[in-house]
Amino acid sequence: MSSPSEQHLVALVGNPNSGKTTLFNALTGENQKVGNYSGVTVSRKSGSFRTPHGRKIELVDLPGCYSLNAQSPDEKVTRDFLIGEQDDETFPDISVCVLDASALERHLLLAMEVIELGRPVVIALNMVDLAESRGIHLDPTILSEELGVPVVPVQANKNKGTLELKQALRLPLPAIDYPKWEVSGSEAERLAARTHFIQTICGEAARRENDGTLTLTDKLDSFLLHSFTGWAALIAIMLGVFWTIFSLSSYPMDFIDESFGSIGQWAANTLPEGDFNNLIVNGVIAGIGGTLIFLPQIVLLFLFIALMEASGYMARAAFLMDRVMNLVGLSGKAFLPLLSSHACAIPGIMATRTIDSAKERLITILIAPWMSCSARLPVYFLLIAMLLPQASSLQQAGFMLGVYSLGIVTALIAARILKGRLAEDATPSHFMLELPPYRLPQLGYLLRHIWDRAWAFLKRAGTIILALSIILWALQTYPKPAKGSLASEDKSLALEQSLMGQIGHTIEPIFKPLGFDWRTSTSVLTSFAAREVFVSSLKITYSISEDIEEEEQDKLLREALAESTWPDGSKIYTPLTLLSLLIFFVYALQCLPTTAVVARETNSYNWAVGQLVGMSLFAYLAALAVFQIGTLLGF
Template sequence: MSATLSQEPLVALLGTPNCGKTALFNLLTGSRQKVANYAGVTVERKEGSVPLPSGRRLRLLDLPGAYSLNAESEDEVVTRGVLLGDVEGERVPDLLVCVCDATQLQLNLRLVLELKKLGQPMLLALNMSDLAEKQRIAVDLQRLSELLGIPVVRTVGVRRGGANELLQQLDAAGLTAGPRAPAKWSPSSLDDIVDTHKQVRHLLEQVVQSPSLDRRWDEPFDRLLLHPVAGLAILAAVLFCMFQAVFIGAEAPMGWIEDGATWVGEWIGAAMADGPLRSLLVDGIIAGVGGVLVFLPQILILFAFILALEDSGYLPRAAFLLDRFMGKVGLSGRSFIPLLSSFACAIPGIMATRTIPNRHDRLVTILIAPLMTCSARLPVYALLIAAFIPTQTVGGVFSLQGLVLFGLYLFGVLGAIVVAFVLNKLFGRNEHHPLLLELPAWKLPNWRNLSLGLYERAKIFLRRVGGIILTMTIVIWALSSYPLGADGKPLPITESFAGMLGKWIQPIFAPLGFDWQICIALVPGMAAREVAVGALGTVYALSAEGDAVEAALIPILAQQWSIASALALLAWFVFAPQCISTIAIVKRETQSWKTALGMTGYLFALAWLAGAATYQIAVWAGLG
């Protein structure tokens, strides 16, 4: 049902970034959410249904975070537009719920005072009240409510029952759905801003009691972590440890999954007679899907680090730390978090560029985001590293395989830096504006949020395994098994449709040392990077004879490939275009097929050159 036709009251949830607004939205709505885009723009629109204690329901709209109605970024423009009735298909909310971080009222109250001037019904939710109590920050809610002239409630967005008081207040408000007149608003002048700061100071003096803020307990940590030299060294060490853990911590569970897949394949192979169905199950599905599923532990370890760093408050500090360096290649520190998000998947990373107010910086960030190594590339990296890099330590401490993985991620980052520098030269470099960023308070990661985040990532990965990867694996099996010979039996795989396709495109990749089997894997790898592993598993399972059919893929590759070819394939995947979904999202975000196809073209060229150079150098070094 559209926003204008719904008979349920519409409540808008808004606040500054890092105030816990989205956590509160998730607590209130649970799984009763639907996500779309606002008309004409790429800003995400999140709406949920909230049951009230009385049994009535209301619609809750999670507006993008904004520091002020004097908007800069596309997200902030949408937030202001919804409040003023300027967004197509969106009616003016019946009530505003402004979420404030109870530990950072001096930053959040400015937005509250701006919203009050709109004259719309409003309620203030003091979120993170539990953290405020731990920091001995006392807020007089009744006095604050009297001074502001609006209801004020406490909330804890990460705790069950943390929004009960808010729900009761919403229920008591007796909201009804109906058309409301748009508010009137004009940009704040310098005098208005100064006056707002004075009002905030007056409110704080009246309602907040807290320990002396002359010296915060975390200042020594911030001085160290934000130091231009020590901070960068610590950031590099954190990322290095993350990649070490990906290999060291995942070794045992990967072995369990691999043994399980091998056992299932052997059991089915022994229980069924030879034929197409047995070949599909053993050589196709189990060899292909099982070869991808084995990398789930590594993906979960990688995401555990990223989610913990995000929840602790370290990521905004890393963005601030890298601002000066990124400015030298024409980017701002705001590009850091979208680029870091791209290590998980380029799609949310590209969508996160909406928070970058400068259109030039946003475009360059979008174009280099695919160079960040997404989690879909991890199975390919892990497979080739396990096959060709020995399991030994360097200096008695560091895993050589972990070092190589770290190097691949670093290679992608360095490539992105060079590309950003070149793009800025081509587009005309803008003046670098220093980054102004609110640093959230340090906190221990919330284990419930971390567990839910890992559960969601595992569900997404398994859905891909059961969807696109399974489908493409079956397609590869069919192409590798047909046509049949005159006697009705499968021909050698070299004479199959897949073999013919691989041989047809192999001359293009001959300078990279790729044989026809590798070329076959590159084609479905465009649908999803992990499919390349499944495709190799299927192709080599069908190529094998006798007991070798059930053999693991890693020793097969180690035996049949040269180190030079493996290194060239790693270099190819560092720079190769992302999946088709990423290309589509670039088109949607930039509103330009020219940009999306141009990005795809430069990535293909870069990947081919990197792979060819790597192969030729490796052959020259005697690794061919």
């Protein structure tokens, strides 16, 4: 008999969509912490609580899986943890296996595999209300007798049965006795025995009334999974998500931008003039503001993800998109992160956490930045307006659509190539998907989901983004022009004489084959802080005043670019140069904050740096081909 003062390690295991996370939150409340399992990037969530007997429990929420026959890194983590082979972990004292009572036949297979490990198990029979509403009569006593382990009915979303579940977590549990199914022989024979046992036990412990009445889920799926209306609904929903992230997020983003602008102005007027003032205003405050401005997009994105997951629609969207995504070697789960990356690559990359396969998740992360994000729009607007000055708004919009399509098509081709290249080193991926019943999302789950993701972004990306902003500030500030010199009064001359300007002059021979002069090269370098910085950097190099309206600034910039020339008098910004620059921005991964997030999400600086170098090199070669071939053809 264990002492009440002892702490027990309890594992929470179950299929995806079994309500495992909801039960975890109900048991642990606010006493939670999130990290990674040792040696892998799979997230680990653990929490603590006390049983009615006073015993302290450490509860570990294991990744959802369908079987302990590991086919993915998530499933391997679950299996290794349960048998005590996970690095720095011992096997749990008790395993709580969460079953969806409304889909008992599918969920019992994993439960039987966990029981066969021979260690203490408690079954949490979740969603009993949903099962009863669907005409399923449950008998937990029969189920317990047949499985040989305690079975506790719970309704996690309403915190019902959690006290009884806590009471069941006491050692020693009754010895496991499972004479009802065969556990020897080949895997095929064992599976057949389990399947026969499951059908028998469900006939006794989960009797179903079949009166021919369609459930709400059946009725909705007849529309949402239909070959025509299903696709129409999916397109409408995705366009709604896309439009909302683009449009509604602009209001809080503008508010954040204006707020930090006001804070910066206050700091500039309050602090003594000098480098420290400049550092705080243009380095620290601008860096923090540049981080927080992404937050509304992240919050909205993960709100929609949480809504679709909690309601059950996410599985339907993945199901519909699976066949299309299979053409490039991905599954339907990669669709939403790629779509979201059109708003911002950072939340899109973070959204790949919904992808079970580590290989597929990596491929999606690597190609996500080729989805043209909203930060590229100021650059596209500038270049397309100069490239097609006489075109109508509709024609310019069509050209913009072509630019977006170019990035999408290239990304999908790259995904297909990467799928083959990574196949030898990755575990084969199996797209196994359960379509859960539709449910009303729980407010607590939505808030917790959004908070976790937002905080992860701020904590993981914020410090690195701030550091990069300060480094770029230093490059543009030093060496400072001598007092009284012309450069001290002219920002464009000051930038030209700074380290960043010197680097721009140094690399001009590298970028000249693309049609870029030193000003363009310098602006490309500064855009590594954020893509939209390219336009503001050009305004500085061409001495466009910041004291006039932005629309007037853009007009003057277009005129200055159109009139700029090389030393021999030839124009710099020809249509061919504009097209070359446009191609470069479609393909280049210039946003270092994205690289920082990729490093965090993949737990590898090698992948992050490789992606940055690879995409930038691809962008250079593509722009080079456009400019040089166009020149040879006389354009």
